[in-house]
Structure formats: structure tokens, C-alpha cells
Amino acid sequence: MFDELKKRYPPDKFPACAAALDLGIDVTLLEANVRLTPAERMRSLMRQLGLQQRLQEANLSPAQLEAIELRYRQEKLDYYGPQPELDSDHA
């Protein structure tokens, strides 16, 4: 399968695709997405996201959901750094 894909995206013609394949990226999925319209991609994302959230809510405890939320906020802090100081009127 991998060899077939390497033939389909030869490095001389598709260097970025060949490099992506080497990293384990499924280039055939990208190729399928290119054929979709942006609106179709957006609809697909929202469907996936809705399903993911419903599955989480149905299968995880409140404590686990809270842990996910806290990790999300921590990742934001790590990425953006501290937020400017805000006082009670947000100013």
C-alpha cells in the first residue's frame, strides 16, 4: 500500500506529498478533501465535532470533562502567555 502511494506521489513531481507520506500523513485523505467545496469541508467538521462532543458527554464523568476543560485552558495559557490584568469592569 505504502509503495503504491509512493508511486502515486513521486518526490520529483510531488515533493511535499512524498515528505508528508514519509511522516505518516494520509495524503489520499487530503486529495479527497481538495475535491470538496469549502462549505462541504465546514459541514463535515461541524458534524465530526458534534459527534465527538456527544460521545464525550455520554461516556465521560463530570470530573473527566472538567479535566479536559482545565487542560484546554492550560494549553491556551502555555501558548499565548498570561492574559493582561483585568479588573472587575473588564477595563
Place this chain on the structure above:
Amino acid sequence: MPEQKSDELLRVLLDANVEFVVVGGIAAVAHGMDRSTKDLDVLLKMTAGNVARLLAALQPYHPKHLLRQDLGVIPIESSARLATFDFILLTTTIGRLDVLGTVEPVGRFADVEQVRLELFPGRSVAVLALEQLVAVKMASGRPRDLQDAHELRALLELSQAARPEFGDSD
């Protein structure tokens, strides 16, 4: 934890004529990347008027600072101060929104190359150009973003190959 309705948030911003460019994960998906992302990141034109439009549009959805929700709903009167921030992390009843004043290394709203993509039938949205999205992912340096950059480069190559001028004539 609110349900993330990024599509609805984008429609709210469009309806209110907020000036913004979609960046980050949703921009990558709009260009064709295979990714499930909860993040909606927008590069905003950080003027007091534009931030006021944003906050006014979000008032029905009770916008709060993600990391200071104890402060309550952000009033529109905060716009002038918030327009001086580099970023504003919001949470609303229809999901979260990361509002950025600058995106490294491409810069501020006026500096970036944007393309208009029809994310909703009949409605186009300004999205960061694919080439600049690659640059942003590369600049981040996080392993996950570097992997994304490779995926976006492959996507760029496939998109170019799909255009008529790169067609299968050979």
C-alpha cells in the same frame, strides 16, 4: 463546557460586519486539511469600533473572558481597552472564540494575505491564505504545528496540481 458551534459564531460575526480573518485550525480545514478542531481563531482588526461590533454581536451569547469567567459578561464599554490587547480569549454560550491582534510571523489584520472562501452556501469568509498558514505553523515550533505544516504543504501541492494550468495534459 458550552457546545462548540464555530459555524454559528462565524455567522454571528459576518452578520455584524465584524472585520476578521479566520486563522488556525478552522482555516486549515477550510483549505482542505483533515482535522477535527474545537478552536475558532480569528485575527481581528483591533480597533475600538471593530471590537465594539464584535462584543455587541456576541452579547446575546454572554461573552466572558475564558480565563476570568468570574468577571461576568464583558460589556461593550470595554471595547477601547480590549482593542489594545494582543489577544482576547472568549467563551460564549455557543462556543469559544480566540480573538488575536497579531499572528506571528505574518502580522496584524492589515498585513496578512487573505482569501475569501464560501464556508456557507452563498456566504464567503476571509481566511488566511494557505501559504501564510504554513508560515504560521512553521513559526510556532510546536511538534503538532510542524506536522500540520507538512500536511498543509502537501495540500498546497495538491491544490496547485488540481488547477487547470497544472492539469493532466502530460
